[in-house]
Amino acid sequence: MKDTPVDAHDPRFGKIVGDAELETLAQGFGFVEGPVWHPYEKWLVFSDIPNSRMYRRRLAGQVELFRDPSQMANGNTLDRQGRLLSCEHATSRVTRVESDGSTMVLASHFGDKALNSPNDIVVAAGGSIYFTDPSYGRKEYYGVPRAQELSFQGVYRIDADGSLVLLADDFAQPNGLCFSLDESRLFVNDTERQHIRVFNVSANGDLTGGAVWAVTEGEGPGAPDGMKIDSCGNVYCCGPGGLHVFDSSGDRMGVIHMPETAANFTFGDDDLRSLFVTASTSIYRLRVRVPGLRLF
Secondary structure, eight states, rough: OOOOOESSTTHHHHTTTTOEEEEEOOOOOSEEEEEEEEEOOOEEEEEEETTTTEEEEEEOEEEEEEEESOOOOOEEOTTTTTTTTEEEEETEEEEEEEETTTTEEEEEETTEEEHHHHHOOOEETSSOEEEEEESGSSSSTSOOOOOOSSSSEEEEEEEEOOOOOEEEEEESEEEEEEOOOSSSEEEEEETTTTTEEEEEOOTSSOEEEEEEEOOOOOOOSSSSSSSSEESSSOEEETTTEEEEOOTTOOOOOEOOOOSSSSEEEEEETTSOEEEEEEEEEEEEEESSSOOOOOOO
């Protein structure tokens, strides 16, 4: 255990995050991403992208191989039935693990062109799936080098009937995304442009707006990547130096500095007050004061 430097810009930060004492849970991976906590089975699954594996950490602390190969999976989440959804870099697919253990492909092409490399993913209360599609999975180390078929990097929705809807195509590299508490807004960050945008979500799930909501400024390695909202509407986003925490208006309240470049994180443990952080080669955990949201 050791203290994590916390850079508070607002007195509210301490009531939300606290001292953020850091615990190292596992080390020695290639590049970890996509952590997801199962609230009932009480395990943490995460991806090791370059090694094309996924691992599961049990409540008692043991880490076991979960999927090999994982098709260089990046972001993961659970849908409202508790099924695991994954974004695969190597295949440019969004997949779902069915109750019998089989894998269903939910999206792989937009029209007649293969998706770039689905990256991060969230599920709305009604079941619609939203994901980002930058080009990182078509590059060396983080994916399989190959020519890009689409001329843009987009944000998509998969509807209940399986149809794929392009929602936005004006990003440089769309990455992390999360809904507001009432799901009337969708936050999507752009890694290359170092900012977070906000969209209004219409009744049919389409997006309007898209103005810049916040900028992830600061020193240290890192850029906008994984992003989550807590139960009070505060938005956490990876950025320079660690995890940046914004209030519901987009004002940055502080930064939780990490010893390695933070790529993603999730809220977990019984009270959803543990942040499990995937940072380069390691998995970390720190306790916060405001819990996150249960996925289902």
